[in-house]
Every structure is written in structure tokens, then in C-alpha cells.
Amino acid sequence: FLNSKKGVGWLIPKCLNALLRGVSQVVLANNPLAGLVILIALFWSDVFVGLAATVAATTAILTAVLMRQDPSSIEAGLTTYNAVLVGTVTSSLWTPLYGEAVGITVWTFIIIGAALSVFVTSAISTILSSLKIPLPALTLPFNVVTILIFICLMPMNHEHFQHNGNASEPVALRLRGHEPLVISSNLLHEHHLQHISRQIRSPEDDGVNDNEPASESSSEALNWGRILSGIVLSAGQVYGVNNELGSVLIYIGIMIYSPILFMMSVFGAILGTSTGLFFTEAPYTDIYNGIWGYNGLLSASSVGGFFIVLTCHSFFNAMVNVIFTVLIQQALSLALGSLHLPVFTFPFVLSTLLFLSVATSGNQLPRVQNITFPE
Amino acid sequence: FLNSKKGVGWLIPKCLNALLRGVSQVVLANNPLAGLVILIALFWSDVFVGLAATVAATTAILTAVLMRQDPSSIEAGLTTYNAVLVGTVTSSLWTPLYGEAVGITVWTFIIIGAALSVFVTSAISTILSSLKIPLPALTLPFNVVTILIFICLMPMNHEHFQHNGNASEPVALRLRGHEPLVISSNLLHEHHLQHISRQIRSPEDDGVNDNEPASESSSEALNWGRILSGIVLSAGQVYGVNNELGSVLIYIGIMIYSPILFMMSVFGAILGTSTGLFFTEAPYTDIYNGIWGYNGLLSASSVGGFFIVLTCHSFFNAMVNVIFTVLIQQALSLALGSLHLPVFTFPFVLSTLLFLSVATSGNQLPRVQNITFPE
Amino acid sequence: FLNSKKGVGWLIPKCLNALLRGVSQVVLANNPLAGLVILIALFWSDVFVGLAATVAATTAILTAVLMRQDPSSIEAGLTTYNAVLVGTVTSSLWTPLYGEAVGITVWTFIIIGAALSVFVTSAISTILSSLKIPLPALTLPFNVVTILIFICLMPMNHEHFQHNGNASEPVALRLRGHEPLVISSNLLHEHHLQHISRQIRSPEDDGVNDNEPASESSSEALNWGRILSGIVLSAGQVYGVNNELGSVLIYIGIMIYSPILFMMSVFGAILGTSTGLFFTEAPYTDIYNGIWGYNGLLSASSVGGFFIVLTCHSFFNAMVNVIFTVLIQQALSLALGSLHLPVFTFPFVLSTLLFLSVATSGNQLPRVQNITFPE
Structure with missing residues (x-):
């Protein structure tokens, strides 16, 4: 019913509504209350993951508004749910995967990724909906953006990889149990x-x-x-x-x-x-x-x-x-x-x-x- | 002319017709006699390959009927030819590729793959036919399904790979001539x-x-x-x-x-x-x-x-x-x-x-x- | 204005026009004068690159005429710009990448690639233009054809790779500074x-x-x-x-x-x-x-x-x-x-x-x- 209200006074509840619906759209639900419960769940699991979801969703909403996208889909959270995933998955998988704290670089990339995901979502849904049977974009934009972020940032901690072993022997065995990610050097x-x-x-x-x-x-x-x-x-x-x-x-x-x-x-x-x-x-x-x-x-x-x-x-x-x-x-x-x-x-x-x-x-x-x- | 006949009595010849046409569709022929000759050729080459073709085609026909697909394309063999290929190629390449007999696991996967190929065929032909110039699915569904089967089953015989050599030297040279597949350990x-x-x-x-x-x-x-x-x-x-x-x-x-x-x-x-x-x-x-x-x-x-x-x-x-x-x-x-x-x-x-x-x-x-x- | 002229006498200027426009289309310009300046730039940078551009563009024009493609797009250089890129990029990157002179094999492949690029361009633009929002083919055909050429020709100089090192140690370090391309043997x-x-x-x-x-x-x-x-x-x-x-x-x-x-x-x-x-x-x-x-x-x-x-x-x-x-x-x-x-x-x-x-x-x-x- 928020659609009927106008004016600047309703801007914050509208944003909040879009944000929460975006959080719930990830599991295909479109309901601000469901979104609130899920957001609480994320904060409970890990404060940083909850924070990343909020930051990413806010970035996505701002980008979508700047891009003058369809307001109804912004409010339904359809432009934001991919950004939410970019935020939560990057922040929660980064440390276990690469054994590094989520630093400023990663946070910057979460924000950039959240903004990019709006563009990619728009592009992919246009392409998929042009088929004879219109197909939804699902979470494909999230996958595309996050895999790019992960690949781009990976080489940054290469010293970590190179210090820990010379190339020609299986590093995996030596590191086992000391590192969250063990590296195998061989096909x-x-x-x-x-x-x-x-x-x-x-x-x-x-x-x-x-x-x-x-x-x-x-x-x-x-x-x-x-x-x-x-x-x-x-x-x-x-x-x-x-x-x-x-x-x-x-x-x-x-x-x-x-x-x-x-x-x-x-x-x-x-x-x-x-x-x-x-x-x-x-x-x-x-x-x-x-x-x-x-x-x-x-x-x-x-x-x-x-x-x-x-x-x-x-x-x-x-x-x-x-x-x-x-x-x-x-x-x-x-x-x-x-x-x-x-x-x-x-x-x-x-x-x-x-x-x-x-x-x-x-x-x-x-x-x-x-x-x-x-x- | 089988299309004109109705009734349960005609069910078996109809199935046989669909099966044989499916076998011949692989080489782009749509003719039950051609299918019969080719099926005989498969049995002659390798009894198991012929059997795999029959089993896979039957599975595909049953799945297609259960899925209530278009009866005319079932009878033309268009829903089955990918399943036929899944059966023949998996059964004939498995042993030379991975040096293992085609056991119950592989047979189960041939049946699952044949059933899946009906879904994939349906999906891919819908997508490709929605282009301005409708394109046929060709044998793309077979390729998709079989590559999945091969990748999924591969790790099962990993012991075979790991016992036969330590990672850091070229196993290929040592195994040469003893194994159908020689493994090279290096890019x-x-x-x-x-x-x-x-x-x-x-x-x-x-x-x-x-x-x-x-x-x-x-x-x-x-x-x-x-x-x-x-x-x-x-x-x-x-x-x-x-x-x-x-x-x-x-x-x-x-x-x-x-x-x-x-x-x-x-x-x-x-x-x-x-x-x-x-x-x-x-x-x-x-x-x-x-x-x-x-x-x-x-x-x-x-x-x-x-x-x-x-x-x-x-x-x-x-x-x-x-x-x-x-x-x-x-x-x-x-x-x-x-x-x-x-x-x-x-x-x-x-x-x-x-x-x-x-x-x-x-x-x-x-x-x-x-x-x-x-x- | 060349469109208005007919007859065999105008064939050569028409071809030249198509060739030069093709060269300029690479940077999205459609102007024979711009093409001429760019072609001079290519010849100045490297005589062979300029030559490759000319040869590839000519091959593409001939193929397009033989294939009876739309004359207006031939004249606009839309059928040739991918061929131009196949020619210039293959000829200029080959030697630094693989440390081999651009021999007859590579030249043959530039010509084959230029001809193929016409087919691929036609196919990709048809597919992309059949979407709801028609998309241009950009330089995708060039990318597809050239990556195929590079992959296909690579193994030919495998001796080069194999003589220079045994597999299990990082060749990169030893070769450094002696070869344009240093090879790393490990993931x-x-x-x-x-x-x-x-x-x-x-x-x-x-x-x-x-x-x-x-x-x-x-x-x-x-x-x-x-x-x-x-x-x-x-x-x-x-x-x-x-x-x-x-x-x-x-x-x-x-x-x-x-x-x-x-x-x-x-x-x-x-x-x-x-x-x-x-x-x-x-x-x-x-x-x-x-x-x-x-x-x-x-x-x-x-x-x-x-x-x-x-x-x-x-x-x-x-x-x-x-x-x-x-x-x-x-x-x-x-x-x-x-x-x-x-x-x-x-x-x-x-x-x-x-x-x-x-x-x-x-x-x-x-x-x-x-x-x-x-x-």
C-alpha cells in the first residue's frame, strides 16, 4: 500500500520496504516482513554479513534510482536481490576461501559489485525476456558479478600462495589443518x-x-x-x-x-x-x-x-x-x-x-x- | 501410416516405430527400416552398445509419454535420438576412457541420462526455436547430458589415478601401453x-x-x-x-x-x-x-x-x-x-x-x- | 555516392571503398578517408601488419561477394572489419606470443580465418539481431575466429615448449629474458x-x-x-x-x-x-x-x-x-x-x-x- 503514498516523508519507509523485499526475493519471497526476519537471521549469523547485505542493498537502490529504472520493480526488490547476494556471499566466503580478513578492498568491491549488479540484472532480464518464452534472470546476475569479483581480487593475496610452498610439490599436504583453504598444486x-x-x-x-x-x-x-x-x-x-x-x-x-x-x-x-x-x-x-x-x-x-x-x-x-x-x-x-x-x-x-x-x-x-x- | 491406427493393440508397434526412428534420427534419417539396419549394426559392433541404445531409447519414450509431450515428435523419434546417443556413447567410450568395466553405476546413469535428455531436448529446442530463425537442437542435448555424466562419474575411479603415480612426475610415460588412458600430470x-x-x-x-x-x-x-x-x-x-x-x-x-x-x-x-x-x-x-x-x-x-x-x-x-x-x-x-x-x-x-x-x-x-x- | 555508379569500371574503386571502410569500422568509424589514414598507420607500425590487413580484407570482400551477401553492408565495411582484425592481430601477436616467425602456415590461416569470419559474422549478427532488442555483433566474430586459429596452431610449435624444460620444474624462471613468452608449468x-x-x-x-x-x-x-x-x-x-x-x-x-x-x-x-x-x-x-x-x-x-x-x-x-x-x-x-x-x-x-x-x-x-x- 506504500505505492499510494507520495512525498519526501515516505522516502525512507519506501527505501526500507525495497531493501527488505530485496532481501526476501533471494528465496523467492516478496514480503517486507519475511525480509526483516531474514535480515535479522543474517545479522545473528554474522554481524558483518548482515551489514554487507544492508550496504549492498542500499547501494543497489541508489544506483537503480539514479539509472531511472522502473520504480515498481525497485520497490518489489527485483533490482536489489542480486546485490544482497553479492554482499552476503562475498563477505561470508572471503575469509574461509582465501584466509584473509575482509578489508577495505573487499568492501569497496562489494559496493562496486552491488552497483554493477543493477546494470547486469537489467541487461540479463532484458535478454532473457526477449525469448519466445520469457525467462526470469533468477540469480544469474549475482553469479556473474561475484565470480568476476572473486577472480579479480584473488591474485592480490598471491604472496600468501607463493610463500607457502614451491610449485613442484603438493602444498596441500603441508598446509592441511593450518589454513582454511588448502591448495593443491596439481591437476x-x-x-x-x-x-x-x-x-x-x-x-x-x-x-x-x-x-x-x-x-x-x-x-x-x-x-x-x-x-x-x-x-x-x-x-x-x-x-x-x-x-x-x-x-x-x-x-x-x-x-x-x-x-x-x-x-x-x-x-x-x-x-x-x-x-x-x-x-x-x-x-x-x-x-x-x-x-x-x-x-x-x-x-x-x-x-x-x-x-x-x-x-x-x-x-x-x-x-x-x-x-x-x-x-x-x-x-x-x-x-x-x-x-x-x-x-x-x-x-x-x-x-x-x-x-x-x-x-x-x-x-x-x-x-x-x-x-x-x-x- | 501407423498414425491412423488407434487402440492398445497398436501400442507395441508404435513404440518400436518410435524407437527405430529415434535410432535413425541420429544420422538425420527418419525411417524405421534405416533405424533397424543401424540398430543391427550397433548390436553387431558390440552387444552392450546395442543394448544400451535400446534401453536408453525405451526410457526416453516412457519419459516423454509421462511428460505428455507432443505425440507426433515422439513417433518421429525426435525425443529419443539424444537418449540413443547417451546410451551408445557412454557405454562404448566408458571402458577405453577410464579403464573400468561398465558396471551398475554406469548403467543407472545411462537410464537417468536418457530420461534427463528428454527434458533437456525439450528445453533446448524451445529456446533455439524462439530465435528469429528457428534453429534445431541437433545433438546438443546429448552433448550436455553426456558431458555431465562423464564429469560426475569420473572422480569415482580416482583411486585408480592416485595409486598409479605420485603427482609431481609425468605419469603418462610410465603408464604408456599398459592403460587405455594415459594420464599426463602437467599443463x-x-x-x-x-x-x-x-x-x-x-x-x-x-x-x-x-x-x-x-x-x-x-x-x-x-x-x-x-x-x-x-x-x-x-x-x-x-x-x-x-x-x-x-x-x-x-x-x-x-x-x-x-x-x-x-x-x-x-x-x-x-x-x-x-x-x-x-x-x-x-x-x-x-x-x-x-x-x-x-x-x-x-x-x-x-x-x-x-x-x-x-x-x-x-x-x-x-x-x-x-x-x-x-x-x-x-x-x-x-x-x-x-x-x-x-x-x-x-x-x-x-x-x-x-x-x-x-x-x-x-x-x-x-x-x-x-x-x-x-x- | 559510389552506390549510384554501375558497371565494371567502378569495381575497383568500390572494392577499395569497401576495404577502407572495413578498416575504419574496427574503431566504429565508417569513412574511407579515416580507413586510409588508419591503414597508413598500420603499414607505418609494421609492414606485415598492414599487408595482413589488406590481404584479409580482400579475402573477406571476395568471400562476401561469392556468398551473395547484402551489397550495402559489404560496401559499408560491415562484412570486412572482423577479417581486418583477424589479419592484423594474428600477424602482430604471433611472433611475440610464440616466438616463431609468421610463416606460410600462419598466412594460410589468416586467409582461411578471414574467409571464415564472413560466415561467422553473418551467423552471429543474425542470431543477435533476432533478440527483442537487436544487438550488433561488434567484434565477437573476430574473437571467435582468432581464438580458434591460435588454439589450432599452438601445438605446432610444441617442440619449442618441450625442448626447453622438463615438466616438473618451473620453466618460467629459466627462460626469463631469453624468450618473448615465458612459460609457467604450474597452476x-x-x-x-x-x-x-x-x-x-x-x-x-x-x-x-x-x-x-x-x-x-x-x-x-x-x-x-x-x-x-x-x-x-x-x-x-x-x-x-x-x-x-x-x-x-x-x-x-x-x-x-x-x-x-x-x-x-x-x-x-x-x-x-x-x-x-x-x-x-x-x-x-x-x-x-x-x-x-x-x-x-x-x-x-x-x-x-x-x-x-x-x-x-x-x-x-x-x-x-x-x-x-x-x-x-x-x-x-x-x-x-x-x-x-x-x-x-x-x-x-x-x-x-x-x-x-x-x-x-x-x-x-x-x-x-x-x-x-x-x-
């Missing part, structure tokens, strides 16, 4: 790297990790309680954070917006995690941290419920989408892991764009015409 | 790897390969008889098999459908193989095995005859397409070879999509309106 | 490689380079005069040449066509070089050689002035485009540098395609309807 170590790339999203667990592998590898037993916790953590991993209470809050945020979306998200997280089990070996750290669930969560909720009316048929479609997402994640984590890059939400984006095209092709699965509430 | 070995990536499509020839290189490298003489056999084998390599009688049967299958298509296929195989000679050095094993011909075969027959009316002008266009295909194959085999992946039919797909766009742009080359018989 | 050396990939565009400077690094690295001082020279050299780097007088002539060529375009080009080169400074460390050789300016130059002039009417708003848009271009360049130079490939003009193309989409999406930035003179 043959790809499998190893993949293992690492799964770990890098789990900073908080590192202490545990160092002590447990020996015992867990030998027992090879799955800890079902921790798998459950992995499914819960999937919600947090969407924003790049790894905190159980935070994740529960995010699920509550989704439920505030729509119970159907919540249900599909949980299904997606469960199926994604289960499928991920197939590709994982003990110690299953990545499963327990929700790394295999967050892409599935997004894939399931977008195909089954958000963009397409939920029917028995589209539910089946959503589940196949989750499986395909996990396959892509496995392939990408091998490819990007060798470059010390996480997979971000690329698996979700690529798979879901394909399945949204499938869906509409047969006229069997009607697209939701007016995306407000899936109910 | 500098790229050229070497490319050489390997060419060999990996030639399992049956390995016995010969081990004995001959020395003599052949010294003589550097081209064996014209074996080049001819390479041109013949190109037809089999489309399906990933390496068998002369099988390849001749496939050519016969194409001829049953259309002599023009057969002629263009042969021209493409000849030109592709000749251009490939430029990039190859003794012992020319890959030339003799049809590795350089199969992409050319597909490129020539699709641009000259199948999608575009064959004229003097389009014949020239088709020949340039073949040369461009070979260039892409050389570039891709370097890139993918270093990841232990074959080039599949990516060169054909990428080049032909470009040349189909060229063709239509000038209105000089009319697209075949009603794709039934090129005559 | 950990990525940062190093990136440094090299920046150097490879600066052949003429190599003599200076070998002597100076020591002193410059220690002083760490920026030489502002040489930065200015880097901004000037950016114009030459568009064509792959590194010559100050040549670059000044190219700027004059742009000014002949349009002062606005000239102004935007200079702004782009300045901003690109400044942003590039952020990613560079002493000895700043690449900054001084215009490596960071040429993509910015193209990005600025195409978004601000050529395709979009220059306003305060689009000027801002153009500047953001330049910054995004530099980010992409940094990321790509890491990725392609490790394969011994330069970034060509990929950063410009990718970034500008995105920003042209942005621009049109809001209807805020009108596209220039009739591209003749930006004034």
Missing part, C-alpha cells in the same frame, strides 16, 4: 580439490573438521541427525551463512510469505541433500553443512510453486530439476574448485532456466501469471 | 594429452596401437587404404562404435532413407578426414579410426541436404561448415582432452548452428520447409 | 602467468622490458609521461600494434569521422588505463603499452556516441561500461593467460553487449536510429 589432485571446494563453504565447522576426519572416515557411518541439520542449514547457505538458528529464521521468513513455497523449499533441500550423498564420501562434512541442499532448495521452490502452478505434474518436474541441479553442481564443483572458486548458485540458475523452458513448451504446466502469492 | 603436456584424447575413441585398435607406433612414426608414410577405412569408420563413430561392418551397415541405413543424404555424408567424412590430416602427426591412428570424420559427416549432411535444399551454393556452404567443424574439433580436443573428456559431437553442433544461421540470413539458401525426404 | 603460477599475458601484447617494448624491471620494481613510482603514452598507444592496440605515431594516426582517423567519437574514445582509454592501474603492479609495462586502454576505448565509444545518443545519462552509462570491461579483462586475462592466449577484445564485446541491453531496457537511452554520423 591430478582434482578430486582432492573438489573435496576442498565442498568444505570452503563451512567456515564455522573448521574446528570440528580438523579433529574428526580420522574417526569419521574409519567409521563411514552417516550421522542422520547431522544430515537433518544439513537440510536445515541449506536455507542459510543460500545467503552463504552457516548457522542453524539463522537458517531456521530464514525458513520462518519463507513461511511468512507462503506455506507452499516453504514446503517446496524443504522438499528441495531434502532431495538435494539426499542426491548429494551419492557423490560424497566420508566425512560428509559438506552434506552436514547444507552445501548440497541450497541449490536444490532454490530449484524446487522456483519450478514448483513460484513460477509454475503447483500440480502433481509440476511437482514431479521440480524433483527432476533438483536432481539435474545436483548433477550440474557436482560437475561445476570439479571445474571451479580447481580454480579455488565456489559454485555459487550457478547449478540452480542453469538447471532452472532449462526446466522453466521445458515446462512451458508443452503447455502442460501453466506459468503463474500474476506472481504475488503462489496460493 | 606442459597439453600437446601430449591432445594426442591421447584422439586415441581414446579407438578401443578396438589398442592392440595394434601398442606395436605399431615405432615403425609408423619412423616411416611417416600415410596408409591410404587405412585412411579409406577411416572414412568408412566415421559413420560408426557417430554412435561411438569402431567397427567396419557396422559402419557400412549404418551407411546402408542412411542410403535407405535418402541417397542424397548418403552422398553428402560420404563427402563430409572425406573432407573432414582430409582436413583432420593437417592437424595430425604420425601414427595417424585417429585418422584411421574415423575420429576426424564423424563430425564432418554430420556437418555436411545437415547443412547440405537435410535442413537446406541442396544446391551448388549450399554444397559450398556445407563444405566450409565441415572445415570450420574440424577447426573447432581441434580446439576442443585440446581443451577437453586435458580434462580426460572426448569432444563428443560438440564441434558438429556448434559449427552447424552457426552455418544454419548464415544460410538463412541472405535468403539465398531456402530451408527445407517440410522435412520428410530431401529429394 | 600456482597463475599470478605470474597473468603478468606474462599482459606483456605479450608489447613486443616492441621487450628490449626495454628486460633492462628496466629491477629498477622500476624497486622505485615503484609511476611514470606519468609513460601512462600518457599508454593512453595514446591504446588506439594502436585495438589493431594489435604498438607504435606511438601509428596510434596518433588512428586517433586522427577517428576524428576525421566524428569528433564526438574521438572524444569518447579518449575518455574510454583514460578511464580504462586508470582502472587498470588498480590491478597492476610495478613495472606497469602493460599500462605503458596501452593494454588496459584499448578495450575501454572501444567500450566507451560504442555505448556513448555510436549506438546510443550521447547524453549526460549515457555518458555515465559508458563510464560504468568501461569499468565493467576492465573487470572482465582482469578475469579473462587470468583464465586465458594460463592457456597462453591473449584476451583479444572479448572484454569489450561481453561488457558492451550487456550495456547495450541495459540501455534500451528503460527507454531512457534512445538507440541511434540511423547510424551515419553521431552528430
